[in-house]
Amino acid sequence: METLAATGDVKRKSFFRDWILTVDHKKIGIMYALTSIIFFFFGGLAAILIRTQLALPDTQVLEPQQFNQAFTVHGTIMIFLWIIPMLTGAFGNYLVPIMIGAHDMAFPRMNALSFWLFLLGGLVLFVSFFVGAVPDVGWTAYPPYSIESQGAGLDFWITSVHILGLSSILAAINFIVSTWNMRTEGMTFNRMPLFVWANLVTSFIQLFGTPALAGAVTTLLLDRHFGTVFYNVQAGGDPMLYQHLFWFYSHPAVYVMIIPAMGIVSEILPVFARKPIFGYKAIAYSSIMIGLLGFMVWAHHMFVAGMQMTEGIPFMITSMIIAVPTSIKIFNWLATLWGGQIKYTTPMLFVSLGFLGLFTIGGLSGIMLGAVPLDLHLHDTYFVVAHFHYVVFGGSMTAIMAGMFFWFPKVTGRMYHEKFGQVAFWMYFIGTNLTFFPMHFIGMAGMPRRVFFYQPELTTLNQVATIGSFVIGIASLLLIANLVHAIFKGQKAVQNPWGAQTLEWTNASSPPTEFNFEEMPVVTSDPYQFGEKKDGKTLDDDGVTA
Amino acid sequence: MSSAAQKEISQIGGGQVGLSNFYLPEALTGTAKDIDGLFGMIVWIALVMFILVEALLVIFLIRYKRKHPDKHGKAIDGNTKAEVIWTLIPALILVFIGIYSTSMVYTIQEPPENVYEIKVTGMKWAWEFEYPNGAKSFNDLRIPEGENVLFKIYSKDVIHSFWIPEFRIKQDAVPGRETRFWVNADQLSGGENKYEKRVICAEYCGNQHSLMLADLQIMPAKEFTAWVDAELTRPKTDAQYVVQANGCTSCHTIDGGKSAGPTWKGLFGKKQIVNGQEVTVDEKYLEEAIVQPDAKTPEGYSTGMMPAFQMEPEAIKNVVEYIKSLQ
Ligand code: HEM
Ligand SMILES: [Cu+2]
Numbered sequence: 001m002e003t004l005a006a007t008g009d010v011k012r013k014s015f016f017r018d019w020i021l022t023v024d025h026k027k028i029g030i031m032y033a034l035t036s037i038i039f040f041f042f043g044g045l046a047a048i049l050i051r052t053q054l055a056l057p058d059t060q061v062l063e064p065q066q067f068n069q070a071f072t073v074h075g076t077i078m079i080f081l082w083i084i085p086m087l088t089g090a091f092g093n094y095l096v097p098i099m100i101g102a103h104d105m106a107f108p109r110m111n112a113l114s115f116w117l118f119l120l121g122g123l124v125l126f127v128s129f130f131v132g133a134v135p136d137v138g139w140t141a142y143p144p145y146s147i148e149s150q151g152a153g154l155d156f157w158i159t160s161v162h163i164l165g166l167s168s169i170l171a172a173i174n175f176i177v178s179t180w181n182m183r184t185e186g187m188t189f190n191r192m193p194l195f196v197w198a199n200l201v202t203s204f205i206q207l208f209g210t211p212a213l214a215g216a217v218t219t220l221l222l223d224r225h226f227g228t229v230f231y232n233v234q235a236g237g238d239p240m241l242y243q244h245l246f247w248f249y250s251h252p253a254v255y256v257m258i259i260p261a262m263g264i265v266s267e268i269l270p271v272f273a274r275k276p277i278f279g280y281k282a283i284a285y286s287s288i289m290i291g292l293l294g295f296m297v298w299a300h301h302m303f304v305a306g307m308q309m310t311e312g313i314p315f316m317i318t319s320m321i322i323a324v325p326t327s328i329k330i331f332n333w334l335a336t337l338w339g340g341q342i343k344y345t346t347p348m349l350f351v352s353l354g355f356l357g358l359f360t361i362g363g364l365s366g367i368m369l370g371a372v373p374l375d376l377h378l379h380d381t382y383f384v385v386a387h388f389h390y391v392v393f394g395g396s397m398t399a400i401m402a403g404m405f406f407w408f409p410k411v412t413g414r415m416y417h418e419k420f421g422q423v424a425f426w427m428y429f430i431g432t433n434l435t436f437f438p439m440h441f442i443g444m445a446g447m448p449r450r451v452f453f454y455q456p457e458l459t460t461l462n463q464v465a466t467i468g469s470f471v472i473g474i475a476s477l478l479l480i481a482n483l484v485h486a487i488f489k490g491q492k493a494v495q496n497p498w499g500a501q502t503l504e505w506t507n508a509s510s511p512p513t514e515f516n517f518e519e520m521p522v523v524t525s526d527p528y529q530f531g532e533k534k535d536g537k538t539l540d541d542d543g544v545t546a
Numbered sequence: 547m548s549s550a551a552q553k554e555i556s557q558i559g560g561g562q563v564g565l566s567n568f569y570l571p572e573a574l575t576g577t578a579k580d581i582d583g584l585f586g587m588i589v590w591i592a593l594v595m596f597i598l599v600e601a602l603l604v605i606f607l608i609r610y611k612r613k614h615p616d617k618h619g620k621a622i623d624g625n626t627k628a629e630v631i632w633t634l635i636p637a638l639i640l641v642f643i644g645i646y647s648t649s650m651v652y653t654i655q656e657p658p659e660n661v662y663e664i665k666v667t668g669m670k671w672a673w674e675f676e677y678p679n680g681a682k683s684f685n686d687l688r689i690p691e692g693e694n695v696l697f698k699i700y701s702k703d704v705i706h707s708f709w710i711p712e713f714r715i716k717q718d719a720v721p722g723r724e725t726r727f728w729v730n731a732d733q734l735s736g737g738e739n740k741y742e743k744r745v746i747c748a749e750y751c752g753n754q755h756s757l758m759l760a761d762l763q764i765m766p767a768k769e770f771t772a773w774v775d776a777e778l779t780r781p782k783t784d785a786q787y788v789v790q791a792n793g794c795t796s797c798h799t800i801d802g803g804k805s806a807g808p809t810w811k812g813l814f815g816k817k818q819i820v821n822g823q824e825v826t827v828d829e830k831y832l833e834e835a836i837v838q839p840d841a842k843t844p845e846g847y848s849t850g851m852m853p854a855f856q857m858e859p860e861a862i863k864n865v866v867e868y869i870k871s872l873q
Contacts, residue, residue, distance in 0.1 A: 063804055064753045138750050144721060145704040145752060233722025239705060240720065274612070275619035282629050304707065306720040309655040313648050320640040324633060330599060331632040337606040340619035344611065352607060360599045364592040367640070371588060371647040373581050373654060377714040380707060380748040441569035446711035448748040451756035455743065531621030 023108035026512065028115045029094030030411065033404075035115075036085045037480070039122055043077035044473060046070045051435075051469040057456045067452040068136035075139030076157065079257070080164050081122045083396050087260040088171060088206070089118060091403055092199045094411065096175060098504040099193045101184025101523065103515045106177040114171040121163035128156040138450060140250075143231035143242050147223050155224070158217045165210045172206035175199055184503075186523035190284075193502045193527050194277065197284040198263025201291040205252045205259075208295070213249035216242055240306055247298035255294040257392055258359075259287055261399030262329060265351045268406050269333055271500045272348040273340030276528040279332040286325035293322040303375045312372040319370035326363055330356065345498075346421030350402035354429060358394025362387055365440065380450075383443030389436045401428070401479060408483060409497050413510045414490030420482050427475035434468025501527045571711045574731045574764070577654055578714040584650060588643060595636075654715070657728035661696035664689065668699070668706030668719035670796045671754040673745055681777035684790030685760040687745050689731060690770040696728040707749035710762060712741070716748050731764050739764050753805065754796065783861040785868035792855060794865075800872055807852060808844060814870045819845040832866045 019027060049070045053061045062070060093111065097104055105111045128134050133151025135141070146154060179200045183192070192200075219242065222228040229235035231242060262283075270277045277283065299307065299315040333356055342348070365387040368374050378384060408416050438461040445461075447454045454462065496505040504512065507521045568589065573579045610619070664687075665676040675683045689695050699708050701719035709716030712734075717725040733739050745760035765773065782791070789795060797807035816827050820842045825831065834841060839852040857865075 060803070064756070068750075068753065068755075136752075142705055142749075145750070148704070238722060240723075273610070273619055274617065276621060276623035278622065279624045279629055282624070304716050305705075305718045306723050306725050309651050313651060316647060316651075317644050320644045323640055324637050327595075327636040328629070328633055331628075334599065334602050334606065335625075335628065337603070337610060339622065340606070340610045341612040341614070341617045342607060342610045342619075344607075352603065356603050357600060360596060364596055367592065367643070368585075368588055371584065371643060373584050373647055373650045374588065376654070376716060377581060377711065379716060380709075380750075445569040446571055446744075446746065448707075448709070448746055450750040453756040528623070529621075530618055532618045 023104070023112045024514065025093050025097045025105045025108065025111060026411075026516075028111055029090050029092075031115055032085055032089030032093060032118065035119055035122065036082050036090065039077050039081035040086075042126075043074055043082055044476060046074035046077070048469060048473055050074060051466040053452055054454070054462050055466040057454050057459055057462075058452075062452065064452060065136055068138075068450070069134040071450055072135050072138055076125065076135075078392075079139060079253070080161065081125070083257045083392060083400070084168070084253070085118055086400055087257065087396065088168070088175075088199070088202060089115065091195070091260060091264065091400075091407075092171070092175060092202075094407070095504065096196055096199050097178060097182065098508060098512060098516050099196050099502050100179060100182060100187050101503050101507075101517070101521045102178065102182035103517075105174050106182055107174050110170055111174055114167045114174065117163050117167035117170070121160045121167060124156055124163060125160040128153040131156070140246060141217070141220065142246075143220060143223065143239050144233075146220055147231060155221065158221045161217050162214060165214050168206045169210050172203035172210075175203040176207070179203075184520050184523060188523075190281070191523055191526045192284075193263075194266035194280070194283055195260070195263035198259045198266070198287055201287045202256050202259045205256050205291050205294060209249040209252040209256075211249075212245050213253075216245035216249070219245070240302070243302050243305055244298070247301045248295070251298040251301065252291075252294040254388070254391070255290055257396045259290065261355070261396040262287065264399040264403040264406075265333060265355050267500075267502065268347050268351045268402055269336050270528045270530055271406075271498050272343045272345055273337050274343075274530045275336055275340040276526075276530055277332070278335035278338075279328075280526055280528065282328055283332050286328045289325040290322060293318060293325070297322055297370075300370055300375070303372050304379050309372060309376075312375075316370055316372050320367065323363065323367055323370070330360060330363070344422070345405075346416070346418060346425055347402040347406035349422060349425045349429075350398045350405070354398035354402065354425065355395060358390055358398060358429075358432060361437075362390030362392075362394055365390065378443060380448055381443035382439040382447050382449055385449050386436050386439035386443060389432075389439070393436065394432055398428075401425075404479075404483065406498070407504075408486065409493030410504055410508075410510050410512070412487055412490070413493050414486050415493050415497065416482050416486040416490060420478065424475050424478040424482065427471055427478065431468045431471030431473075431475055435465050435472060436468070438462070438464045501529060503527070572734065573714065574712040574734065575714075575729045577729065578712065580650060580653070581714040584647060587646070591639060591643070654727070657696050657726075658694050658730075661694045661728055662690065663696050663698060666697050666699045666708050666719070667702055668708060668747065668751075668758070669702035669793060670704065670752055671747070671758040672790060672793060672796065673708075673747075673758070673760040674790075675760075677774045677777070679774055679778050681774050682791070683777060684787065685745075686763070687760050688763040688765055688770060688773060689729075690767040691731065691733050691739075691764050693767060694728060694730050697726060699725045699727075704751050705749050706747045706751050706758065709746045709748040710744060711746065712744060712762075718749055733764050733766075781860075783858055783864055785864040788857065788861045788865050789868065792857075797852065807847065810869045810872045812873060814873070829866055829870075832869055833862055836862055836865065 019031065022028065049062060050067070053059060053067055093105070131152050133153030135149065135153040135157045137146040137149050137154060141154070141157070179196060219228070219230040223230050223232065229237045231237045231239045233239070266277055266283055296318040297315055299312065300319045303309070303312040337352065365383070369378055369384065369387055405416055405421055408414070442458055442461050445458060447458055493510045495510050498505065503521050507517050568585070570582060570585070573582050663678055667674040667676070673685055673687070675687050697708065699717050699719045701721045703721065705721070706719040707716050708719055713729050713731065715727050715729070717727050719725065734741060741762040743759040744762045747755060747758035751758065782788070797805055799805045799809045800811055802809050802811040814827055814832070817824055818827065836855055836857070838854055840849040843849045
């Protein structure tokens with residue numbers, strides 16, 4: 001913290017003034033990061049508990065109820081308190097203003113409010129641990145089961161989701177307004193770094209999607225305590241309404257978890273391949289396509305939930321269509337590597353082998369699930385668990401890891417340890433495949449998700465997954481240890497150690513000063529002007545700005 | 547490993563479970579075989595795409611590794627032709643998958659004429675099956691071989707999901723709604739016709755969700771008819787039936803595990819504190835606990851949890867004997 005705070009010419013007054021009252025987007029971003037990393041630790045602990053229970057078909061490490069609480073807590077934390085706040089809150093806040101050449105966000109105080117609401121929302125969820133009623137309803141909280149759920153745990157859960165939703169909406173508005181209005185001279189939309197594009201699309205998704213989630217959980221709360229009958233079938237209610245509302249938010253939410261990650265990939269690949277990003281516009285506009293289509297596929301989570309099978313067909317079609325912009329991106333990234341001069345660094349390994357290699361698997365299993373006839377068998381099995389972990393863990397998480405290492409020198413002014421970073425990458429990569437690949441087969445063979453008991457013939461595959469999860473656990477600790485060590489002992493970083501061309505590297509010191517830039521930068525091209533022109537001349541690394 | 551477990555293993559997929567069929571269990575219906583066909587097709591397409599992407603990735607990473615620290619790559623920032631190709635080809639493949647799947651959905655959905663209807667009801671945490679003649683079975687699904695069977699699926703409480711992996715189909719049991727699917731099943735290979743714990747609840751439904759399992763038997767039509775008829779007239783006082791029909795095991799376990807109520811394992815003969823006094827659980831105690839549960843609530847449990855059951859004396863006697871046997 002000490003080193004983080006020592007940002008150049010900022011006069012250090014007190015911790016309280018410096019951090020608690022700050023409206024600086026960089027500090028808010030750092031607070032988002034630290035807070036969500038702490039939450040991630042608890043989410044990971046829950047995951048390890050789950051996998052430990054599943055090491056044998058019927059061990060009793062956890063009581064049934066504790067097991068159910070563990071997967072509820074795991075899912076909720078990872079989605080609402082780790083991936084989303086890390087990508088939008090931490091990376092978005094730190095990078096967007098500085099990447100578009102602004103001093104800060106459009107509404108700095110509202111930005112601070114978003115962070116404090118996020119922290120509050122997280123704490124409210126954790127309160128349920130202490131009132132002794134951890135919710136056990138899964139992260140989806142389907143009624144009528146969730147309405148019967150005893151104790152105040154679920155009420156805290158609902159309150160927490162509300163607060164977090166408010167935080168997301170405020171942040172989304174802030175990002176949209178900032179990106180629209182605060183761009184520096186010459187920073188046209190088509191020159192914006194792809195991370196900024198990604199963040200913009202994500203913000204629109206948050207803005208339009210979150211209210212549906214708020215509606216879903218509000219009706220739960222009303223049914224639980226105020227005598228309404230949204231989901232009471234005896235009184236004419238219908239539990240499927242909840243699922244429609246929930247997935248109308250939560251399918252787009254999976255894109256909230258992946259589009260910014262794709263943005264990070266698009267930033268890091270060109271830098272270490274020393275090539276311009278291939279198909280800038282294709283990548284930017286396919287994000288928009290994904291953002292739009294993302295609102296039209298929600299019922300693919302409900303193919304067997306009580307709709308007619310044929311009602312699933314339109315949603316199958318949209319789910320197939322949405323795979324097209326996704327594959328466009330994959331091929332553009334591959335083409336970016338082609339003919340490059342690739343340097344193997346920790347962030348580069350994470351985005352190339354990590355993100356591209358693993359996310360592809362999740363995309364392909366998504367297509368299988370999107371086909372109604374296959375989903376009849378695969379829905380609610382471990383195959384689904386494999387699918388979404390390949391996209392969220394193999395995709396979003398590897399991008400987060402890559403981003404943490406990539407921007408670490410910028411944020412802290414220190415370099416991390418490259419060798420250990422790469423060792424941890426390999427452990428992470430192997431652990432991920434060990435954990436999640438067997439789950440495809442476990443699911444196909446007949447193991448549903450959210451169970452603590454399975455048939456003994458699936459023991460070996462489950463044990464491989466459990467061992468993999470321990471490997472991931474160790475790898476995550478190594479990764480964090482590397483960064484923590486570097487904060488105190490790392491080498492001093494120069495302004496632009498990677499030779500990158502976005503404004504935070506070309507025009508701001510490491511770490512940046514309070515207002516980011518000494519002089520407002522002026523932009524004359526997109527930020528990926530790498531590569532050898534035909535005449536053999538190399539572009540200047542600072543070629544972006546005048 | 548017990549021999550029972552061993553037997554179960556050999557049953558999965560008729561002894562063929564493994565990578566060769568992607569670990570899918572044996573397909574027992576025509577629909578299941580069609581679905582496997584589609585599955586195979588999509589898997590192969592996915593495998594080709596997978597190998598293409600991963601191979602290019604690895605080749606590029608190795609081939610273009612930077613040898614000189616200052617070198618740059620080629621300054622190529624796009625190519626419209628390439629973009630069109632890698633937009634159109636995946637799009638066409640996906641259209642193909644979409645059309646193929648769509649036609650299949652209609653065949654899966656439409657039941658043929660002359661179906662034999664079985665009412666399936668999910669409840670916390672058991673399955674009830676009701677046959678056309680009114681006979682009911684609990685956690686024991688039997689269907690006639692080679693006949694069209696239509697499952698009409700209901701729920702008594704929360705959402706469950708009725709899944710039989712060998713049929714490749716599940717449908718949620720949603721309160722207030724009827725869902726359905728139909729099958730025409732062959733026997734399991736290897737002459738076995740009983741399949742333990744293969745009717746699975748796939749939608750999370752609370753504490754004992756993992757154990758909401760029923761057995762499946764696919765019987766030759768004649769045997770099946772005889773069984774349903776006998777089932778209807780059989781006096782329903784045997785312990786298994788009474789316990790299932792009244793849903794006792796949704797709160798009591800028989801294996802010592804914890805649940806909402808005390809486990810039955812080792813209950814008989816146990817000493818426990820009731821209303822501040824130590825008593826030994828005997829036949830009389832158990833009888834009273836069933837008929838008038840709130841009269842004596844053991845320490846650690848609250849009154850009002852368990853309903854009072856009206857049962858024939860014969861039924862009560864059998865249940866008590868059953869609990870006695872769980873030592
Ligand atoms: C090619 C694009 C994709 C397709 C066609 C697709 C399709 C699907 C389908 C059909 C399901 C529901 C499966 C079921 O419950 O039976 C599903 C679940 C899921 N997908 Fe995807 N998906 C795609 C990409 C993604 C991405 C990019 C993410 C996130 C980064 C994602 C995250 C999830 C999650 C979290 C679930 C499970 C939610 C739950 O039930 O708890 N998917 N996907
Ligand atoms: Cu989805």
